[in-house]
Amino acid sequence: KIERNQENQDGAIIFSFEYFTPKPGHATVSGFVDTVTAMSRHGPSFCDITWRPRDPYPALTLELAGRMQAEVGVETMMHLTCVGMPVDRIDYALDTARAKGVRNILALRGDLLPGMDSVGASNGDGFTSALDLVKYIRSKHGDYFGITVAGYPEAHPSQIPDGSEEATEEGYESDLAYLKQKVDAGADLIITQLFFDAEVFIKFVKDCRRIGITCPIVPGILPFASFRSFKFMTETCKTKVPKEVRAKVEAARGDDAALAAYGVELATEICRKILKETGVRALHFYTMNKEGPAVGVLRNLGLLGVTQNEKKLEEKVLVGN
Ligand code: FAD
Numbered sequence: 001k002i003e004r005n006q007e008n009q010d011g012a013i014i015f016s017f018e019y020f021t022p023k024p025g026h027a028t029v030s031g032f033v034d035t036v037t038a039m040s041r042h043g044p045s046f047c048d049i050t051w052r053p054r055d056p057y058p059a060l061t062l063e064l065a066g067r068m069q070a071e072v073g074v075e076t077m078m079h080l081t082c083v084g085m086p087v088d089r090i091d092y093a094l095d096t097a098r099a100k101g102v103r104n105i106l107a108l109r110g111d112l113l114p115g116m117d118s119v120g121a122s123n124g125d126g127f128t129s130a131l132d133l134v135k136y137i138r139s140k141h142g143d144y145f146g147i148t149v150a151g152y153p154e155a156h157p158s159q160i161p162d163g164s165e166e167a168t169e170e171g172y173e174s175d176l177a178y179l180k181q182k183v184d185a186g187a188d189l190i191i192t193q194l195f196f197d198a199e200v201f202i203k204f205v206k207d208c209r210r211i212g213i214t215c216p217i218v219p220g221i222l223p224f225a226s227f228r229s230f231k232f233m234t235e236t237c238k239t240k241v242p243k244e245v246r247a248k249v250e251a252a253r254g255d256d257a258a259l260a261a262y263g264v265e266l267a268t269e270i271c272r273k274i275l276k277e278t279g280v281r282a283l284h285f286y287t288m289n290k291e292g293p294a295v296g297v298l299r300n301l302g303l304l305g306v307t308q309n310e311k312k313l314e315e316k317v318l319v320g321n
Contacts, residue, residue, distance in 0.1 A: 001103040002046055002075065002146040004188035004215050013275060013303055014045040015283045017294060021052055021061045029060070032289065033067055039291050040074045042304060046104065048077035053085065053110055058093065066100030076102050077148060081110025082127040090126070094141060104146040106191065107133040131182050138186040149182040151190040151217060153204035157238040165240050180213050189215055191284050193237055194222040196245050196266065198273035205278050219274055222286040223267035223293035225260040227253055264296035271301055
């Protein structure tokens with residue numbers, strides 16, 4: 001279980017891998033488990049799986065989260081969105097995760113459905129925000145689950161006025177204050193939305209500390225590997241793309257190998273800056289279910305040493321000698 005005060009004592013840099021729930025179908029599902037298994041050899045401190053609220057995905061997410069935990073043997077975090085979900089379905093998801101040995105939840109509101117206002121009100125049954133969900137998990141399950149919440153270094157897209165690239169100062173501050181409420185309600189960890197400017201994250205960490213958020217804040221890193229994934233993720237998340245990054249992406253358009261190489265180079269630079277200039281010692285990779293890009297960054301950072309298991313084995317062999 002991932003806990004608030006579990007930050008690695010020796011200051012070593014830890015990392016985690018995020019996967020999205022693949023489309024149902026036998027081949028993709030076994031391919032998914034193979035990918036997670038292969039990547040688990042690099043020694044992530046945890047792996048997480050996203051939640052897609054509409055059927056048939058929830059059943060598959062629950063199954064895969066259970067397999068990641070029990071079969072692959074990685075510490076698993078399951079995302080769970082709550083908006084528009086009746087409470088009995090939330091209960092089912094949490095009880096099933098628990099029965100499968102999953103001890104970590106990324107508690108999310110999820111994107112609003114048509115007819116809801118900016119904070120999810122008027123959805124009838126259920127919850128309107130991640131804050132509701134954090135409170136509910138703590139009241140129903142005590143300390144069983146480690147709870148993570150989403151943080152937005154550029155503010156949540158709802159705080160970014162139409163036609164603008166940035167949130168207003170007021171919107172940014174209200175977002176931060178709300179994030180603090182999620183942490184105060186019982187979240188152990190924050191994982192951030194992706195960003196392409198390390199300074200944005202560095203400022204966000206300072207601002208969180210200024211208002212009294214003390215839990216670990218883990219940067220969400222996307223080493224994009226194709227123009228499609230770059231476009232999809234930046235448009236969906238309303239990510240600000242610095243001019244020089246956009247120019248390089250445009251220059252590499254049509255050449256996926258060059259684009260992927262740039263994605264790894266940029267993510268490496270961002271990680272280096274963050275590790276140098278903040279006390280942050282954890283990196284979270286949006287893998288897009290691919291091994292190459294995240295592992296490329298880890299290799300550049302010199303973080304692909306022997307895994308914990310290999311270390312133990314090595315010690316055993318040495319002692320045996
Ligand atoms: P909340 O934290 O509840 O709120 C979102 C924003 O609404 C706040 O940042 C704030 O601006 C505003 N707000 C809400 N309530 C208040 C309040 N009381 N006072 C002031 N402001 C308020 N989506 C998926 O569907 N599946 C996933 O698996 C998934 N994984 C994600 C993982 C990460 C790390 C991140 C960053 C996002 C993920 N998302 C996922 C996207 C997420 O569901 C959307 O961004 C969604 O619109 C907001 O969810 P939330 O949990 O941040 O919501």
